[in-house]
Amino acid sequence: MNELSDQQPRKPFLYVVVCAAGIAGDVGKLITAAQDQQWDVGVVATPQVLGFIDVQVIEAQTGYPIRSTWRSPGDPRPLPPADAIAVAPATFNTINKWAAGISDTLAVGILCEAYGLGIPTAVLPYLNTAQAAHPAYRQSLDRLREMGVLIGSYEPHRPKAGGGADRFRWEEALELLTPEVSE
Structure with a gap:
């Protein structure tokens, strides 16, 4: 009997x-x-968001530690590999760094690698109309679309x-x- 047949999918x-x-x-x-919807979930946080979220509550909800910094060589990986990535809320800063390939945080580094690994990725921008008016933002969205990133429909606030x-x-x-994951 196959050992894997006794394990849950x-x-x-x-x-x-x-x-x-x-x-x-x-x-x-x-x-x-x-x-x-039967996903297991792990959270990767930009360093600045740690003051905006309740880390203990989120870790209890997911059953995994929140990742916000790179691990040391030899340390175990705290999260399984991603089958998909959702970036939400995605700020002006993160969207522009990601599109430009600036991998200066773990979160943006994971996003930059996701493209090369073929991991389906969706982004839900959250920014104001002044930021959305900046030419870099539209260029970044265009580049992300070219990379196959799925972009949500949020309308910027004042x-x-x-x-x-x-x-x-x-x-x-x-x-x-x-639809991307179930194919």
């Missing part, structure tokens, strides 16, 4: 890359939606107003990724 593994935006504290909504949390559709990342 592995659920697909989703990396949620979370960036420092005012709505980042609601990332649990995406984690819950993914778990409801500068200095924050907000838009009621219009931010966390589950859209899963809607974008599901």
Whole structure:
């Protein structure tokens, strides 16, 4: 008898890359939606977002440590390999660095590698209209689309107003990724 036949099938593994935006504290909504759709989830955080989220709550929800820094050589990998990646909320800074290939944080490094590894990736931008007006942002979105990144439909909010949390559709990342992963 095959030893693997006694094991439960592995659920697909989703990396949620979370960036420092005012709505980042609601990332649990995406984690819950993914778990409801039978994903295992691990969170990769930009260093700045750690002050925006409840690390203990998220780690308890996922069962994995949040990753925000590179591990030392020889240290075990704390997360399984990703079957897909959702970047939510994705800030102006992260989108532009990712499109330019600037791998200065673990989160952006993982995103840059995902392209070469062929990992389906969806991004849900969250920024204001002044940032969205900058030419680098549109160029970055175009480059990400050329790379096969699936881009969500969030409409930027007014500068200095924050907000838009009621219009931010966390589950859209899963809607974008599901056809890619199930092929």
